[in-house]
Amino acid sequence: MTSPASSKQKIEHSTCMAMTDILNRIGDKWTVMVVGMLARSGTLRFNELKRQVNGVSQRMLTLTLRNLERDGLVTRTIYPEIPPRVEYGLTELGRSLKGPINALWDWSVENGASVIEARSIYDARQATTHEEPARRIAHAR
Amino acid sequence: MTSPASSKQKIEHSTCMAMTDILNRIGDKWTVMVVGMLARSGTLRFNELKRQVNGVSQRMLTLTLRNLERDGLVTRTIYPEIPPRVEYGLTELGRSLKGPINALWDWSVENGASVIEARSIYDARQATTHEEPARRIAHAR
């Protein structure tokens, strides 16, 4: 049931879907790091990536790269040599993601400390055995 | 402040930590939608939010809001009335997230279709019972 313009400007459902979809891709544990590394280096081999993305397991790097390849963000080039060589790089579409990711990256660098601080304040408040509520309560009118 | 030409060479570990940390917050299933709604409306009550964020359960909305409050991105104001009224809004820090989120949102709107298309191409290729490899193979040199 689509109400006729009665409610406020409605955010289009398809738009939300697209956003949710993309967030599911870049919101996982390793994707942004992988894209970031590829953006910096242009092209990297599997184990080069594995070394640069600190802590990623072989399994997860493979899955992350496959998903990125499937979504058209990363190219995978096989060189039929022995030992085998496989190089990963960003597609044009993948490179276009650099902007949004950098925006997020910059925000993190600028405001990460504030978030950490807010957390410790919040946690400290919870730890004060509820002696002091100190919550945000508006005065009754 | 840090080493002079280190920007290209090595990504600072603390920087990656901050980015990972923020991604863990905004990368979950509901956070971006909640922040988006609050950014649009300025302030919303719990059930108003619940109606606008399509599909969110009461539990997850509560958890999402608590995390955002803990991170200093959202304010929670209790009006001691009956029935109770609680209003949520963005903090200054929370509003500063609008930029990066919008960048991502815009990218999704612009490129969402390309990703969907890339997926179906990839999947179709996999479905061709491996008759045609069609993978990206560089010619041996």
Next chain:
DNA sequence: CGGTATCCATTTGGATACTG
């Protein structure tokens, strides 16, 4: 109205072993 508490299914991802 605005939550908690509990239970449970699904998803995610790490460790390990094996392969062409």
Next chain:
DNA sequence: CAGTATCCAAATGGATACCG
């Protein structure tokens, strides 16, 4: 080197019931 395959633990999140 660049993966697969398998197993398993932890995290995520939905459904439901109850509460001040």
